[in-house]
Ligand SMILES: Nc1ncnc2c1ncn2[C@@H]1O[C@H](COP(=O)(O)OP(=O)(O)OP(=O)(O)O)[C@@H](O)[C@H]1O
């Protein structure tokens with residue numbers, strides 16, 4: 001019997017806090033297998049980007065990892081020195097940042113962004129890097145590549161810069177790609193192209209893809225598994241089929257009901273209330289003030305994330321016998 005593949009990326013009990021002691025991530029654990037697409041969803045501010053940033057070892061100034069572990073290809077990142085870490089970033093794990101335009105250097109051409117990555121990560125000669133840059137631009141749909149190589153980021157639309165950011169993330173042929181809302185600024189046709197490209201990489205090159213999005217429709221299209229975050233915690237993870245058949249957590253069910261339906265007969269029901277700020281989380285389950293299934297225990301105790309059905313859920317109501 002063959003062993004299941006070792007996870008490409010493992011996040012174990014990540015606690016991230018700001019310098020003034022406000023907790024942003026409260027024990028986030030996730031794992032991602034080679035070739036797997038994991039959709040990470042949740043409302044704005046729930047910690048999706050900070051989870052991705054922690055995996056990359058690139059938290060913004062003012063935030064730090066207080067405890068927990070990041071393992072990339074079985075290797076514990078905390079054990080590595082700066083040089084080894086910088087190699088890991090790009091060649092093993094890469095990020096398509098949420099704000100693509102801001103991530104590009106305004107003084108460098110698109111060609112330079114890509115050839116630099118190819119030379120640094122893959123040791124290519126200038127000529128080989130130029131050929132590689134053309135190929136990458138074609139893969140993300142920026143054709144004819146020759147034209148785009150010479151342009152600067154400010155000459156491109158947000159959507160085109162997003163494609164450049166994707167091409168740049170691929171310069172190191174990473175095993176793991178964190179794509180933070182990579183299709184948000186794109187029109188529907190381009191979005192479909194980019195999703196095809198990313199999914200193709202997962203299927204044919206065994207790329208492990210952490211796909212951050214607020215768009216459950218996109219998750220349904222491309223993900224194998226879903227992880228739902230709320231207030232800095234993972235509250236549910238499940239295989240995508242099981243999730244869309246019957247989400248376990250009331251928050252997941254609320255998210256599903258609040259998205260524009262594929263099926264026009266279903267109505268949109270917005271989630272009541274707002275996401276609490278990190279410094280002022282309610283006691284017990286952070287979702288309880290917005291929850292339609294709240295139990296007495298939910299107001300006092302914080303439900304742990306535990307195996308249930310085909311996935312895991314952090315909810316007393318979901319686990320209560322019917
Ligand atoms: N540099 C920072 N310093 C302090 N707090 C921060 C910083 N960056 C983000 N936060 C806070 O961390 C929490 C999680 O933010 P994060 O960016 O991960 O959310 P998100 O789920 O990616 O949201 P969105 O869907 O809007 O991108 C938020 O409350 C945010 O205000």
Ligand SMILES: [Mg+2]
Nearest residue numbers: 048049050098
């Ligand atoms: Mg974000």
